[in-house]
Amino acid sequence: MSANDYYDIIVIGAGPAGSTFCRLISDKYKVLLISKPGSKPCGGLLSPDAQRALSKYNLTLPKDILVDPQIFAVKTIDLSTGRQRYYQRSYLNLDRNKFDNWLLSLVPDNVTIINAVCTDIYKDGEKYTITYNAGNTSHFVKCNYLIDAGGAGSIIRRKIFKKRIRKYIAIQQEFEDTVQSPFYSCIFNKETTDCCSWTISKDNRMIYGGAFPINGGRKRFELQKDKMIKQGFIFGKEIKFEACVVYRPSTLFQFALYKDNVFAIGEAAGFISPSSLEGISYAMETARLLACAFNKNNNAKKIASIYKRKTFSHRVKIMLKLLKCPFMYNQFLRNCVLKSGITSIKIEK
Structure with a gap:
């Protein structure tokens, strides 16, 4: 394994959460974004909350x-x-696919992007080894920090967090x-x-x-x-x-935010409305909050503490939506x- 196979941060998933995190993360980190080919069912409606999240970056939709x-x-x-x-x-x-591709196009060149499917994850000392398939070939990469932006059914949530939802x-x-x-x-x-x-x-x-x-x-x-x-x-x-x-999500205990240098954002962490199933706004907001925490700190526990504190209002908001159900x-x-x-x-x- 060469030096090029080591990263500070590996992000799994290039939807709104993964793309937003990679767009905002400091270039002091060496970052790999693994983007799974294909699309997922989505109505393709941008809610007022998601529009508000975009407005924070002064972004205008093509x-x-x-x-x-x-x-x-x-x-x-x-x-x-x-x-x-x-x-x-x-x-x-x-068009949801065009929207996702547009967000991905905003990711700076210092972030390495590959189209591949993550197939396995395991902890190797203080680092994580990721196995992914690209072009019918298996590859291995290592990282210090792992970001789960893979949405529902995430391999990271299953193998690392093991939290039911x-x-x-x-x-x-x-x-x-x-x-x-x-x-x-x-x-x-x-x-x-x-x-x-x-x-x-x-x-x-x-x-x-x-x-x-x-x-x-x-x-x-x-x-x-x-x-x-x-x-x-x-x-x-x-x-x-x-x-x-x-x-x-149906309880606060179903959120998965951090464990052993692994962070989760967006739906992978449980951030999705239980009443409307809207998740784009939470994906972009949690990605922003985690990127800001990384940019201001380099200690995993401090980053996790900030991230948990900053996302508390979003978790409460989701729980309040349960009252609407x-x-x-x-x-x-x-x-x-x-x-x-x-x-x-x-x-x-």
Whole structure:
């Protein structure tokens, strides 16, 4: 193993969390970013919190990242009761892959980026040895610090932190759009999932996705689609099918922040909204906070202490969102909210 195979920091995962950390980390560190090829299911809506996170760096989105249409209301559908309401929302509709690639393009040249899949991790004295596959060949690298930005299903969380967290399978299909009036909807149905589903129009395509229990997830997804068809929804020709694991934290004890020179950011650490499954804002914010801690210190325990303290408000925010969940996912309470029309808007035709 040559000197080029040693790094101060290795980051696993080049999504919003990994890219943001590598963009902000000081050049005093020798950094390797391992980017796994491929994409993951995501609605591709940039929330106000994520927009606020971007604004802190004075970053402006390139126009080719945005897609048509830009919609300012979400249609909430309860398949069990048939109730529907519209609510005002200020999301940006974008191409998620282009967004991730744009964030990655902002990473400075002093960070080494490779497209590979991390296959193994083990502690070797005070360092970590990482095994990754690139071009059907296994490679080995070592580092002092390891950053887990790999999202849900992270190998680092499984092997190092070993902390349980509530998991779902996110399933998403892309179709040719048959809806004359594009819309964004949030769908609830207690028979198929205790989480949410969504439809989003994007550049003459329609995305239908949702988060389902791991066991029987695909069957539940298809059953929910059948329920939508019975209510008059028309699916066009299928273009693409995707699925991945998604986290949905339910207690403070499910967060994994630091252990033995290993840090976690974004969804890998548990930072994702349990009510909406929005994670981009938390990914960028936790990455920023950890990079700032590294830039001001070179002692792992001090860095960990700062990171834990600075992310406390974000963990509390996520726990507070759990209080919102009953009004969204308990059918009786949700029905009361939809029936009352509180904060809903009337669509003029």
